Each structure stands twice: as structure tokens, then as C-alpha cells.
Amino acid sequence: MKYDSQYYILRENHESGAYMLGQDEDSDEGLEHLMSLRSIKRRVLGPGVVEVLEGDSNKFTPCDYHETAEQLVSEKFRQVLQAFNLPGMDFYQTNIVSGSKTWTEHYYMHIWHHHRAIHKGRSKIDGTYIDDDFILESLSLDENVLDKIPLEERLVFRLEEDPTFLFHETVVQVLREANLTGLSFLRVDEWSIGSAFE
Incomplete structure (x- = not known):
């Protein structure tokens, strides 16, 4: 977590x-x-x-x-x-x-840089992890996977199991400071499938 x-x-x-x-x-x-x-x-x-x-x-x-x-x-x-x-x-x-x-x-x-980093015990899905046939409902990241990857190699990546793109807080901070328009960020532990409608 x-x-x-x-x-x-x-x-x-x-x-x-x-x-x-x-x-x-x-x-x-x-x-x-x-x-x-x-x-x-x-x-x-x-x-x-x-x-x-x-x-x-x-x-x-x-x-x-x-x-x-x-x-x-x-x-x-x-x-x-x-x-x-x-x-x-x-x-x-x-x-x-x-x-x-x-x-x-x-x-x-x-x-296209990706990691298989969904924690299967804590994340919630509708479907099955077999062949990644699911809809992600809530997400938790697997520290056993990410601990093995140097930070500079996982600052921004895509989940291999799902087309979700993740940005590390250090990158998010710089993007926020740049005063860019049209975007927002939601922390993984605050995200769920219902967040798209908030």
C-alpha cells in the first residue's frame, strides 16, 4: 500500500x-x-x-x-x-x-513503458485476472513489484494489465507547477471507477 x-x-x-x-x-x-x-x-x-x-x-x-x-x-x-x-x-x-x-x-x-503492478489482493475488479479480462474498479499497487524497480524507471508508466497511466508524485508536482490547463490528478488510493463521474 x-x-x-x-x-x-x-x-x-x-x-x-x-x-x-x-x-x-x-x-x-x-x-x-x-x-x-x-x-x-x-x-x-x-x-x-x-x-x-x-x-x-x-x-x-x-x-x-x-x-x-x-x-x-x-x-x-x-x-x-x-x-x-x-x-x-x-x-x-x-x-x-x-x-x-x-x-x-x-x-x-x-x-509504452509498463509494469505488471496491480496488487491482486487489494485491488477490486469486475472480471478475471486470467488474460487480463476485467474492468478495474479500485486500484492498489504491488510494492513487491515496484520495490525492485529504480524510481527513475517508474516515474511514469502504464499498468501492463490495464490501460491506466500512472505518474509519480515528483512528476505530478512539476506538472502542477507548470500551470498547465485541462488536467487534474487523482491519487491512486483515492481513485475508484466511480471517480470518473465526480
Whole structure:
């Protein structure tokens, strides 16, 4: 349980949540593999394209973070993370299009560095751990796994069992100090499946 208070889940806030963004058909086909647990650099040959699907497109201005089916971040957000020299993370330039306007300073963030770190005794799931066929209802991290991994290799990672991205408190602090828009963080020990509706 000692890591449950040190790690956070990245979420949209009300600013970015007021809009739904999604990949446009002009987006590079390689970006369809952003949930892959390995680098997709060889698959991506061009920029991504994201369009505003819902929300008042006349009032739309991009935030530093938008949660599409993937994670979309600004250049400012990207620079904060690049300073940590994180393993298993790539950024792919992506244009946001809304009507006649285009913003080019955004990136799909692909976190493919992963650890099998769900504590099966303390976490709650709907389903089975066999073949990772479950919905995560509440999360606790396995200290027996994370204790063996140097901190610099687990500052930001994806759970291997579930597409949940975790940020260590040291990274969260720097992201908060950067005054980025569109994002919030929820500590692992305060998160549950119902938190998405709070």
C-alpha cells in the first residue's frame, strides 16, 4: 500500500472535458496503435489529426491536456516530461482542427513503458485476472513489484494489465507547477471507477 499515496492517475478537468476530440480520417494510420506496449515509431510516418467532435467549436481553444481515446498534450506539457528523460515514452506531432482553425503544437503521448503492478489482493475488479479480462474498479499497487524497480524507471508508466497511466508524485508536482490547463490528478488510493463521474 505504500505506493498508493505516491502515484496519481492523469485525468481531464472541466476545461478540456467540455469538448470531445477524436482522430480524424486524415490522421496517420500508425497512430491507431497508441495502446501498444512497444514503440510504434516505425509505424508512424506523418502527423496525427484530431477534430472537435462535440462541444461549441466556435469557443474551442486547445488545453495543455485532452483525453481522447489516447492522451493528447501540448508542447509545454511535453517539455515538462522530456526534462525527466523518461523511458518508454514517445510523442507524435498532432494537429487539432476545429472548423477553419488548426493548432499544430500538440502531441499524442504514447506511454509504452509498463509494469505488471496491480496488487491482486487489494485491488477490486469486475472480471478475471486470467488474460487480463476485467474492468478495474479500485486500484492498489504491488510494492513487491515496484520495490525492485529504480524510481527513475517508474516515474511514469502504464499498468501492463490495464490501460491506466500512472505518474509519480515528483512528476505530478512539476506538472502542477507548470500551470498547465485541462488536467487534474487523482491519487491512486483515492481513485475508484466511480471517480470518473465526480
